[in-house]
Amino acid sequence: MASSQLIIFSSSFLYLFFTTSLYPTATSAAATYSSYPTATSAAATNGGGGSWTFLQKSIGISAMHMQLLPNDRVIIFDRTDFGTSNISLPDGKCREDPHERVLKRDCTAHSVEYDVVLNTIRPLMVLTDVWCSSGALTPDGSLVQTGGFNDGERVVRVFDKSCGKCDWKEIPSGLVNRRWYATNHVLPDGRQIVIGGRRQFNYEFYPKTTSSDKAYSLAFLVQTNDPVIENNLYPFVFLNTDGNFFIFANNRAILFDYSRNQVLKTFPEIPGGEPRNYPSTGSGVLLPMRVVQGKVAVVEVLICGGAPKGAFVNANNGKFDAALKSCGRIKISDPEPKWVMENMPSGRVMGDMVLLPNGEVLIINGGSSGTAGWELGRNPVFNPVIYRPNNAINSRFVVQKPSTIPRMYHSTAILVRDGRVLIGGSNPHTYYNFTNVLFPTELSLEAFSPSYLDPGSSKIRPKIISPVTQTKIQYGKQIVVRFTVQNQVVLNRISVIMVAPSFNTHSFSMNQRLLVLDGGNTRSVGKLTYEVNATTPPSGHIAPPGYYMLFVVHQDIPSEGIWVVI
Numbered sequence: 370m371a372s373s374q375l376i377i378f379s380s381s382f383l384y385l386f387f388t389t390s391l392y393p394t395a396t397s398a399a400a401t402y403s404s405y406p407t408a409t410s411a412a413a414t415n416g417g418g419g420s421w422t423f424l425q426k427s428i429g430i431s432a433m434h435m436q437l438l439p440n441d442r443v444i445i446f447d448r449t450d451f452g453t454s455n456i457s458l459p460d461g462k463c464r465e466d467p468h469e470r471v472l473k474r475d476c477t478a479h480s481v482e483y484d485v486v487l488n489t490i491r492p493l494m495v496l497t498d499v500w501c502s503s504g505a506l507t508p509d510g511s512l513v514q515t516g517g518f519n520d521g522e523r524v525v526r527v528f529d530k531s532c533g534k535c536d537w538k539e540i541p542s543g544l545v546n547r548r549w550y551a552t553n554h555v556l557p558d559g560r561q562i563v564i565g566g567r568r569q570f571n572y573e574f575y576p577k578t579t580s581s582d583k584a585y586s587l588a589f590l591v592q593t594n595d596p597v598i599e600n601n602l603y604p605f606v607f608l609n610t611d612g613n614f615f616i617f618a619n620n621r622a623i624l625f626d627y628s629r630n631q632v633l634k635t636f637p638e639i640p641g642g643e644p645r646n647y648p649s650t651g652s653g654v655l656l657p658m659r660v661v662q663g664k665v666a667v668v669e670v671l672i673c674g675g676a677p678k679g680a681f682v683n684a685n686n687g688k689f690d691a692a693l694k695s696c697g698r699i700k701i702s703d704p705e706p707k708w709v710m711e712n713m714p715s716g717r718v719m720g721d722m723v724l725l726p727n728g729e730v731l732i733i734n735g736g737s738s739g740t741a742g743w744e745l746g747r748n749p750v751f752n753p754v755i756y757r758p759n760n761a762i763n764s765r766f767v768v769q770k771p772s773t774i775p776r777m778y779h780s781t782a783i784l785v786r787d788g789r790v791l792i793g794g795s796n797p798h799t800y801y802n803f804t805n806v807l808f809p810t811e812l813s814l815e816a817f818s819p820s821y822l823d824p825g826s827s828k829i830r831p832k833i834i835s836p837v838t839q840t841k842i843q844y845g846k847q848i849v850v851r852f853t854v855q856n857q858v859v860l861n862r863i864s865v866i867m868v869a870p871s872f873n874t875h876s877f878s879m880n881q882r883l884l885v886l887d888g889g890n891t892r893s894v895g896k897l898t899y900e901v902n903a904t905t906p907p908s909g910h911i912a913p914p915g916y917y918m919l920f921v922v923h924q925d926i927p928s929e930g931i932w933v934v935i
């Protein structure tokens with residue numbers, strides 16, 4: 370343990386609400402378009418809060434990385450080099466690996482498939498080390514995971530969603546360079562870009578299009594690399610609606626044209642200049658984007674929390690600095706973008722930011738002092754907070770009900786189709802240590818249900834009747850979404866939204882994206898049954914190809930989602 374710790378340490382260093390009142394003007398063409406929900410909206414006045422459900426005492430491994438597949442199963446994995454997990458490999462298999470650093474023969478699993486609907490676990494077999502890796506879904510809904518550590522650092526692994534009992538397939542040397550702490554994003558053409566990683570100041574694509582398709586240098590990663598502490602790992606990467614990438618590393622960002630290897634714009638440093646990426650791990654999201662007549666007028670990024678400069682060195686010397694309270698929000702679509710700062714109710718490092726189908730942002734997990742990395746976080750933050758992007762500044766945060774389980778380094782959070790958020794992991798040690806440590810390794814899985822799932826909302830919750838789940842849609846076409854609402858109510862603020870299923874690890878959700886579709890009037894087509902037309906996103910720049918969860922949202926209460934594939 371001492372030696373691996375040493376290695377780690379020494380090397381580190383929507384809303385277009387197409388509103389219509391059905392009564393008395395159901396047929397009125399002059400529907401009023403309300404813009405964003407405000408503090409007076411239904412969700413804001415019902416007290417917030419949310420609730421917690423304990424799903425599994427042990428899924429066998431620590432949920433360090435999670436990805437929801439379009440079959441409602443979540444692929445979860447930790448790492449192969451820290452001893453035996455709490456779940457055996459399938460069919461009595463064992464993994465023999467002479468390159469392994471801890472167990473050369475390991476009969477336990479380090480990856481599982483979690484069935485969201487049945488709440489069951491199936492062990493999977495990874496052959497090489499997937500620790501601190503990255504991934505994204507292909508347009509057909511399979512998971513492509515890239516890199517890791519040791520014998521896994523250049524491996525690409527594919528998990529095909531389409532067969533019931535599939536396991537990982539590995540492509541040795543699928544990557545040109547080793548990728549450890551890199552970030553992936555789906556491209557408008559469906560391939561993925563893999564950016565950075567430890568001592569990798571470059572990016573590459575997967576799959577490659579030609580044999581000359583190698584790695585391309587990215588000086589920004591050199592410029593943002595603190596030589597003592599690499600404060601730019603797991604960069605926050607978002608596809609802007611012009612097809613270029615917004616890349617945030619350390620304390621600043623660029624707009625980057627990956628096809629020409631050109632920096633198009635340098636954004637101002639985030640005020641205060643504090644680092645936000647691993648190991649000063651904050652989090653970031655692309656805020657919900659409204660598509661209006663084929664365009665997104667406003668594209669905004671929100672980055673919250675992290676640990677101040679020097680916190681990593683201090684934590685290694687037993688001093689745990691208070692985590693950052695501040696969030697920075699920037700309109701990247703502005704000609705002269707500026708950060709607007711705002712404080713969370715409390716400081717948070719290693720928090721996860723999850724876009725909820727009602728357009729709010731859930732900030733969950735993490736601690737209020739120290740940093741990411743082994744044994745370096747302190748004071749778990751048990752209360753999630755909700756951020757309401759459309760409220761006025763200083764009235765955006767609402768503190769939610771606390772969990773009881775610390776979710777420190779290597780914890781995760783992802784949205785699932787029924788609107789809950791799965792919470793797992795916390796493994797701040799090099800091994801599965803359940804005793805004699807401050808924060809025992811967590812094998813449990815919980816769900817946080819935002820208050821929109823409260824039974825009190827069932828009267829107004831929409832239920833999608835059609836299209837059916839797994840429907841294929843095309844770019845820039847009208848779709849008719851039919852839904853019911855349980856009680857006879859005056860429909861108000863109906864929107865149709867799409868959310869991409871993201872790959873979550875180290876407090877960042879790769880490919881997280883929420884689109885509010887352009888929509889028309891809601892019309893009554895039967896008893897408690899309604900239809901709304903919505904226009905699908907115009908292009909892969911706005912919605913990279915692949916699976917999305919589609920929801921109808923009524924007065925901030927989302928339906929259960931359905932899967933659509935574009």
Ligand SMILES: *[C@@H]1O[C@H](CO)[C@@H](O)[C@H](O)[C@H]1NC(C)=O
Pocket residue numbers: 427454455456457
């Ligand atoms: C998992 O943990 C439980 C409870 O400690 C134990 O009974 C079980 O044998 C463990 N399973 C494996 C495969 O390690």
Ligand SMILES: *[C@@H]1O[C@H](CO)[C@@H](O)[C@H](O)[C@H]1NC(C)=O
Pocket residue numbers: 370452800801802804805806
């Ligand atoms: C953690 O587990 C490893 C492997 O079982 C063991 O060697 C180490 O002493 C444990 N650490 C603590 C603090 O208990």
Ligand SMILES: *[C@@H]1O[C@H](CO)[C@@H](O)[C@H](O)[C@H]1NC(C)=O
Pocket residue numbers: 847848849889902
């Ligand atoms: C809704 O979309 C359908 C399918 O494209 C189209 O036939 C219909 O005219 C649209 N209705 C309205 C009110 O736009």
